[in-house]
Amino acid sequence: EEQLVESGGGLVQPGGSLRLSCAASGLSFSDYAFFWVRQAPGKGLEYVAAIGSDGASTYYARSVRGRFTISRDSSKNTLYLHMGSLRVEDTAVYSCARSIVVSGSPRDDWGQGTLVTVSS
Amino acid sequence: QPVLTQPPSASASLGASVTLTCTVSSDYSDHKVDWYQQRPGKGPRFVMRVGTGGIVGSKGDGIPDRFSVLGSGLNRYLTIEHIQEEDEGDYHCAADHGSGSNFVWVFGGGTKLTVL
Numbered sequence: 201e202e203q204l205v206e207s208g209g210g211l212v213q214p215g216g217s218l219r220l221s222c223a224a225s226g227l228s229f230s231d232y233a234f235f236w237v238r239q240a241p242g243k244g245l246e247y248v249a250a251i252g253s254d255g256a257s258t259y260y261a262r263s264v265r266g267r268f269t270i271s272r273d274s275s276k277n278t279l280y281l282h283m284g285s286l287r288v289e290d291t292a293v294y295s296c297a298r299s300i301v302v303s304g305s306p307r308d309d310w311g312q313g314t315l316v317t318v319s320s
Numbered sequence: 321q322p323v324l325t326q327p328p329s330a331s332a333s334l335g336a337s338v339t340l341t342c343t344v345s346s347d348y349s350d351h352k353v354d355w356y357q358q359r360p361g362k363g364p365r366f367v368m369r370v371g372t373g374g375i376v377g378s379k380g381d382g383i384p385d386r387f388s389v390l391g392s393g394l395n396r397y398l399t400i401e402h403i404q405e406e407d408e409g410d411y412h413c414a415a416d417h418g419s420g421s422n423f424v425w426v427f428g429g430g431t432k433l434t435v436l
Contacts, residue, residue: 235425237364237425244412244427244428244429244430245356245364245412245414245427245430246427247424247425247426247427250423250425259421259423261424295363295364297364302423303416303418303419303423304416306354306366306369306377306380307354307356307364307366308366308380308381309366310363310364310365310366311363312361312362312363313363
């Protein structure tokens, strides 16, 4: 059974850093592009970042560009999101999702998410 | 980039039908839209993709025949027939735009569906 499981969330102070992980199982990890999406409390979904299947192409929402870095490790079947210079408004549940390609194919598998709280 | 607009809430009685609407901004009338279901406490689940000609590709895994889509003008509709308790949750529409460094993935605000 295909599964995406996020981890690494928690409480962090403004200006701090955090690394999220998304462990993939039951799929051929290297065949897929991956995404991070977040949902702030009481709000809708917001795209954060994407990475191509080869790991060479990365894309970011304007709100996180320069502060967050998406990466992947095929040897561990794991997707990462390195978050720096965190702000209160980055507080959200962060979920990973996968698709065949970055643009043009649906994201047909998602994890349940991990909560990141940025607060002093 | 496109703007996707969804009403914040909808409701329907058990066994009835409901149609959810996602409206794309006028400059993007040809854009396809993906529908995602998010049950309480769960991650989103792909339902299906819709363009002006209707469904594009296949439904998501396990999506029942009670779910259908239609595209007309700027609107992308998701209809759920014979509503069941398990259909309650948030429904999000989304669309890709751009390529390369200009790629963005845009979401509507989501519609909370309550089953009465």
